[in-house]
Amino acid sequence: MLYIIASPIGNLEDLTLRSIRILKEIDLIFCEDTRVTKKLLRHYEITKPLLRYIDDDSKINFYRDKLKSNDIALITDAGTPLLSDPGYKLINIARQNNIDVTSIPGSSALMTAVSLSGRKMNNFIFEGFFSKKSTDQLILSSKLRYRTKDTFLFDSPKRINATLNFLKNKLLERDVIVFHELTKLNEKVIAFNLVDLPLYDFKPLGEYIILISGTTIKYSKIDEDFSTYIKKEIEYLVTNGLSLKNSAKIIADIFDLPRKDIYNIWIDKN
The missing domain is CATH 3.40.1010.10 (Tetrapyrrole methylase, N-terminal domain)
Incomplete structure (x- = not known):
């Protein structure tokens, strides 16, 4: 057993x-x-x-x-x-x-953070540890710009300040909650907007979880990073047997974007 x-x-x-x-x-x-x-x-x-x-x-x-x-x-x-x-x-x-x-x-650190968030949690996304690879970071930041669901990330104490600064630079204004040392005596739950990040300094000790609120704007300009991500996702889906039409529909549904815009990104690639 x-x-x-x-x-x-x-x-x-x-x-x-x-x-x-x-x-x-x-x-x-x-x-x-x-x-x-x-x-x-x-x-x-x-x-x-x-x-x-x-x-x-x-x-x-x-x-x-x-x-x-x-x-x-x-x-x-x-x-x-x-x-x-x-x-x-x-x-x-x-x-x-x-x-x-x-x-x-x-x-579970994730479920403990969920229960402490004070947010309606019928649906959220967990991205695991924030990637060390710059390309993965850019892709994630593009997804976060368009994602309407809340997102949870794990992060190491040595990178927490750099990660939050990266998110601030990419997302500009977004509500976040930082969970630190959950269940311990010095447990902290800190909610703020990324605009106010300079007011905070997070110690490089203990474990961190970041909640990034979903955007309230369902559609905005599709940038180059996001276009690159979309092309790779469509190529993956098509390579694995889905039609271009269905692939574009799946991605459009995920990001609450018009299907024609997703389709046009692929057309531009070719």
Whole structure:
């Protein structure tokens, strides 16, 4: 059996009773960092063998053999596994070998931020960690300019100020919420408009989540960055079997843009 266990994101008391019981009963724990997991286990007086897990194809046979002969828990340093953390390959290995998999729900930094946002959250988009690649950053900023849904990003403490300045330069005026050190004693939830960013200085310590509000303007000028992104998306969809008409419709629906404008971007490419 493979158990997917959510770990505390800051406060060790947030591990669920069921998770504690399972961790005491299983044979082996796959974890992100053995040092971090040892601290958690020590708090609950649990002693189990630990193995560092990474999504590495060269270790498939090793992971398969361990799964076949042990009840195993997969746990990350903080939060729910697979949410911007490794683990999806392990689950696929288990299922391909008819090994049962179940999830033990618990802490999630993303869902904690959602519940603290104070915004109507029937629909939102999670983009994972803000990319270090400049091309990916430009594509994301173009999507954010046209996206009407709220967007969540994870970001590292070393890059938080640079990321916010980048967003300010690209989005100009947009409401954001910065979540810092959730569930910890110095937890902070800071809501402001990017125009006022110079008034804030975020410390390069701890974990950050950024909520970027969706635009209230459904349509504005399509810029060069966005056009480049659209061309790549249409090419991907067409290459994978969709008609040009359906591809343009899908992208137009996503961004609340006229289909003819999306189609014309593709025509200009050719």
